[in-house]
Amino acid sequence: MTRKIIHIDMDCFYAAVEMRDNPSLKNIPIAIGGAVSRRGVIATCNYLARQFGVKSAMPTHQALKVCPELTLVPGRMALYKEISTQIHQILLRYSNIIEPLSLDEAYLDVTDSKLFSGSATYIAQDIRRAIEQEIGLTASAGVAPVKFLAKIASDENKPNGLCVIHPGEVEAFVASMPLGKVPGVGKVTEQKLADDGLFTGRDILAYPKEQLLSQYGKMGRVLLERAQGIDNRPVVTERVRKSVGVERTLVKNITSVEQCEQVLAHLYQELNRRVERAQAQDRIRSLGIKVKFADFQLRSAEQQTAYLDASLTTPLLLQILQRHQGKEIRLLGLSAHLEEQAQARPQQLTLLDALH
Known part of the structure; x- marks a missing residue:
């Protein structure tokens, strides 16, 4: 049976909470992060700040260099956790097969859901509607037959967007998929792949298999599967701490x-x-x-x-x-x-x- 997986990803979650609670922050670049005097780093920022080049995990002093107008807002982790719990309660209305990845994102398996005549697309739309109406925050969603594609899809139309990859579209999607979008491929690996002339899923399939596995080991096998749209990982409701x-x-x-x-x-x-x-x-x-x-x-x-x-x-x-x-x-x-x-x-x- 083809699975129906939804990936829900809140839009700039911490910053969005602060803008919701303080409307004066909505139209200015803001970031949640430590003060320069404490050598802090940026936890997250709003989309306006990202246009200046501010990024998560960027040292705060560097963020202020690329965006001198940046407003730093102290984080309120207890509140973010409370809101995350509220979001999780909303998700439980649609499925009890939920895999939280962090406070602001989660997978849902809705394969057997009878809601909206079993339409994962309509379920995702209604989840986003409920979160916005009840909590005042926006979420983006990706819908696909496998987990990694659902995660990639949720980022396609951010912020406040929805992307659906139907089973019949998987082959074409992964063929042109930039390898840097594959979860687990970081900047270093992406550059190494580029040095070998590997940029898309199509390139992976054309590359000699034994050479790919020899050069990239476990990641090579993962890339070979992803380039074929394969991801057999289930949505796991209980994650073992590693x-x-x-x-x-x-x-x-x-x-x-x-x-x-x-x-x-x-x-x-x-x-x-x-x-x-x-x-x-x-x-x-x-x-x-x-x-x-x-x-x-x-x-x-x-x-x-x-x-x-x-x-x-x-x-x-x-x-x-x-x-x-x-x-x-x-x-x-x-x-x-x-x-x-x-x-x-x-x-x-x-x-x-x-x-x-």
Whole structure:
């Protein structure tokens, strides 16, 4: 049976909430983000700010350079979560097969829905109507037989738009589909593909299969499937958490190992608390560290471990710093990567146990 998948994506969600609650912000470029003094980054911005080149994850000081008129608005995460819950309650009227991706987007499987005579297009239209009428915010929607195409489609007519890819249109759509639109293809991979003369789904199918898989590994196989319109992933109602992390953007850049260790000690304590809150102590498979340098280069290292161990942080740090000696650091992060399912592990004696 051909599936009917809808991807709902709120339009510049955080910024839209602020413009709804404060109409004076509607016709000026605004961004939700930290102050320059705290070395913040932009969480999101409205479409007017995007016309100036402001983007999500852009350092705030850089955003103010490209758009000096930008108005910074402090985020209200508790409110965004509350509104996200209201949106989810609306979605439940149309399907109980919902996969939230974040506060502002979700997949719905409406394959078996009897609403609107089973029309996924009309269902998507009514979802957008209900969200706008009841919450005062606009959403864009994509409708397609598979997940990745529904997600691409929701971005086609933003903001406040709808795009439908019917089953009979899939082959032509993926043939001309820019590979940069495929979820999971970042800027680096997109450039590498371009260097190999690969720009569209049609190019992927014309490329030697073995060469594609050899050069791109798992991503090569994904691209081969997507170029044929294949995506067998179901809409998953319960997502298994894969990692727990914590990071800190520093007030001032640092350079020494000792300075980094002081920051990592605090991050480790917070990571421990978050792992406990997530009840994930028995699912840990590795500890990871990431370092963002002053030039915004991001580097990471990982060590397999069955439990959190603070003594691993310094060796991981040194793995990175030895290759980037003397570079200033602006951000440090720690993360615990988790097994997909809890696995029973044999009890391991610690040195403290042995001493007793």
